[in-house]
Amino acid sequence: MIELLSDPWLFITIAVGLFMAWAIGANDAANSMSTAVGAGAITPKQAVIIAGVLEFTGAYLFGKSVTETVRKGIIDASQISDPNVIVYGSIAALLAASLWLLFASKFGLPVSTTHSIIGGIVGYGMVYAGTSIVNWGKMAQVVASWILSPIFGAIVAFVVIKLVSKTILQQKDPIESAKKWAPVWIGLAFVVIGSMFYIKVMHGKSLFIAVSRYGLAAGIGAFLVSFALLRRNFKATDPYWGAEAIFRKVQVLTSAYVALSHGANDVANAVGPVAAVYAVATMGLAGMKVPVPRWILAMGGLGIAIGVATYGYKVMETVGRKITELTNTRGFSIDFSAATVVLVASWLGLPISTTHTVVGAVIGVGLARGVKAINKDIVKDIVISWFVTVPVAAIIAGIVFKILMIVG
Amino acid sequence: MQVWTKLFAKSPFKPLIKHAEVVLETVETLERALEAWDKGEYEAMREYARKVDDLEDFADKIKEEIRDSLSSKLFMPVNRGDILRYLQMQDKIADAAENTAKWLLVRDPNDTPEDLKEEVRSLIMKMSQESIKAAKLVYEAIVQMDRVIESGFGEKEIEREYEIIKEIEGVEHKIDELDTKFMEIIFKNSSRLEWGLGMYLLNIAKTLSNISDRAKDAAERIRLMMNK
Numbered sequence: 153m154i155e156l157l158s159d160p161w162l163f164i165t166i167a168v169g170l171f172m173a174w175a176i177g178a179n180d181a182a183n184s185m186s187t188a189v190g191a192g193a194i195t196p197k198q199a200v201i202i203a204g205v206l207e208f209t210g211a212y213l214f215g216k217s218v219t220e221t222v223r224k225g226i227i228d229a230s231q232i233s234d235p236n237v238i239v240y241g242s243i244a245a246l247l248a249a250s251l252w253l254l255f256a257s258k259f260g261l262p263v264s265t266t267h268s269i270i271g272g273i274v275g276y277g278m279v280y281a282g283t284s285i286v287n288w289g290k291m292a293q294v295v296a297s298w299i300l301s302p303i304f305g306a307i308v309a310f311v312v313i314k315l316v317s318k319t320i321l322q323q324k325d326p327i328e329s330a331k332k333w334a335p336v337w338i339g340l341a342f343v344v345i346g347s348m349f350y351i352k353v354m355h356g357k358s359l360f361i362a363v364s365r366y367g368l369a370a371g372i373g374a375f376l377v378s379f380a381l382l383r384r385n386f387k388a389t390d391p392y393w394g395a396e397a398i399f400r401k402v403q404v405l406t407s408a409y410v411a412l413s414h415g416a417n418d419v420a421n422a423v424g425p426v427a428a429v430y431a432v433a434t435m436g437l438a439g440m441k442v443p444v445p446r447w448i449l450a451m452g453g454l455g456i457a458i459g460v461a462t463y464g465y466k467v468m469e470t471v472g473r474k475i476t477e478l479t480n481t482r483g484f485s486i487d488f489s490a491a492t493v494v495l496v497a498s499w500l501g502l503p504i505s506t507t508h509t510v511v512g513a514v515i516g517v518g519l520a521r522g523v524k525a526i527n528k529d530i531v532k533d534i535v536i537s538w539f540v541t542v543p544v545a546a547i548i549a550g551i552v553f554k555i556l557m558i559v560g
Numbered sequence: 561m562q563v564w565t566k567l568f569a570k571s572p573f574k575p576l577i578k579h580a581e582v583v584l585e586t587v588e589t590l591e592r593a594l595e596a597w598d599k600g601e602y603e604a605m606r607e608y609a610r611k612v613d614d615l616e617d618f619a620d621k622i623k624e625e626i627r628d629s630l631s632s633k634l635f636m637p638v639n640r641g642d643i644l645r646y647l648q649m650q651d652k653i654a655d656a657a658e659n660t661a662k663w664l665l666v667r668d669p670n671d672t673p674e675d676l677k678e679e680v681r682s683l684i685m686k687m688s689q690e691s692i693k694a695a696k697l698v699y700e701a702i703v704q705m706d707r708v709i710e711s712g713f714g715e716k717e718i719e720r721e722y723e724i725i726k727e728i729e730g731v732e733h734k735i736d737e738l739d740t741k742f743m744e745i746i747f748k749n750s751s752r753l754e755w756g757l758g759m760y761l762l763n764i765a766k767t768l769s770n771i772s773d774r775a776k777d778a779a780e781r782i783r784l785m786m787n788k
């Protein structure tokens with residue numbers, strides 16, 4: 153490993169990869185905890201620690217040990233014969249994606265890290281070999297996800313918040329109904345979480361196995377535990393507050409799951425290109441899929457955790473202070489809906505972005521008259537940022553790549 | 561990701577409740593002024609009347625702040641126009657109370673004929689109590705509206721809101737009756753009353769009855785908020 157670092161290009165790639173991991177942690181990871189922090193379930197400090205540890209665990213233990221050099225086959229790697237192109241391209245893509253993420257974080261725009269790196273890859277690919285190298289079918293899927301993710305997120309969240317309020321908040325005695333219905337909702341949420349754990353964290357393929365082996369077990373377990381706990385020690389005087397208190401606890405768990413799966417999945421965005429360069433450095437060839445050494449995964453996980461601790465902390469602190477409009481039932485509905493949409497989409501093979509789905513879910517809760525006020529201008533900014541992510545990352549990557557090809 | 565802090569805008573309902581609180585305080589201070597009037601303590605009466613004026617100013621300030629923050633950029637569970645019109649009506653309750661206070665400051669009613677004094681005073685005090693009730697109910701109605709939204713427009717909470725609105729309408733009706741009765745008394749005795757005194761008394765009654773009229777208008781707006 154020491155002699156590897158003496159290879160200047162590999163060294164640079166690792167440095168840029170760490171930067172990318174940090175940017176992912178800064179932009180995205182605070183995300184997983186923000187509904188819980190916003191609803192007052194945990195303090196910002198606790199959130200940072202939980203998110204940091206789980207993001208690292210997810211990345212290191214459950215990050216994919218084999219990754220595609222070009223994320224999601226967005227460009228045709230067989231057209232690249234020169235290994236140097238992979239090296240320069242990976243650096244350009246990582247740099248472009250992390251700069252864009254940094255910019256987005258600065259302005260508080262939730263953009264997809266996956267789409268950022270896709271943009272970077274498309275950028276250098278097109279500069280190298282023209283438009284023919286891009287897999288436009290895959291590209292169309294990415295564009296489709298800008299529209300599909302928020303719409304599905306909104307529809308499901310609308311239905312979920314309506315059902316939660318029908319079964320709990322609107323009943324004659326919300327506390328009694330919460331005792332009865334909360335375990336059902338918690339159980340359902342854990343069916344989704346258990347299934348997602350198999351697909352997203354353990355990278356399983358079959359939805360049937362996911363639901364039957366993991367989902368149902370987690371769901372039934374969660375139902376029984378929450379049912380027993382609510383019967384035994386639950387005191388509340390105000391009906392709404394009482395119902396909220398139940399969901400407050402659940403939210404910590406759903407957020408923890410989001411952090412774990414985010415680490416497992418999104419670490420690939422930072423380490424994928426690094427692994428590609430590593431493969432070139434050690435084996436001297438550019439392949440479609442390369443194995444990722446553990447230490448690169450650990451590095452990615454560490455980078456994300458540092459991003460959470462340094463930048464995420466600030467974000468979560470503001471969240472904790474400023475969001476007063478997000479109650480626990482609403483936060484739960486958003487988390488639950490986003491997770492369900494992502495699960496069903498990955499089963500159907502639809503390209504869905506978690507970040508985009510969450511924003512859609514927030515709008516859905518608003519449409520269901522569940523939130524008192526949503527800022528329309530911010531929604532507009534967010535949607536614009538989604539549409540410019542790929543082009544902007546592509547342009548920056550293209551320029552960086554061109555420069556590296558000339559000086560390299 | 562700061563988006564969470566920006567995506568959720570500050571809800572206008574807490575400030576609306578705060579405004580209703582100040583409006584209620586304005587009306588309550590007016591009642592204290594009228595009680596002092598009733599007892600013939602005119603110095604205390606004037607002090608309370610001036611305080612009514614200050615409170616009305618304060619309510620105005622909160623109203624302006626709410627208006628400024630309620631830009632069309634917000635996406636809310638109730639119509640923005642309905643909220644703004646509701647706010648206007650709620651604010652007019654304080655305005656009406658201020659109008660009564662103004663009349664109290666104009667002159668002392670120490671020249672009411674002895675045989676009328678008791679009737680006039682008891683009617684005015686009754687109207688004042690009822691207008692307090694109206695203002696209190698409006699406060700309850702806006703707090704309840706917050707609960708309606710909190711419950712995701714739960715039927716039980718909407719029902720309770722309709723009950724409060726009905727109560728407000730009942731109070732308004734009662735004050736209207738008292739006002740009519742008061743006018744009859746004044747006109748029946750118009751030949752014995754100095755014109756200035758008649759005008760003074762009639763206007764106190766009229767402005768008091770305005771308080772409940774505005775309360776009723778506010779209640780109407782809350783009804784509209786629920787039927788989007």
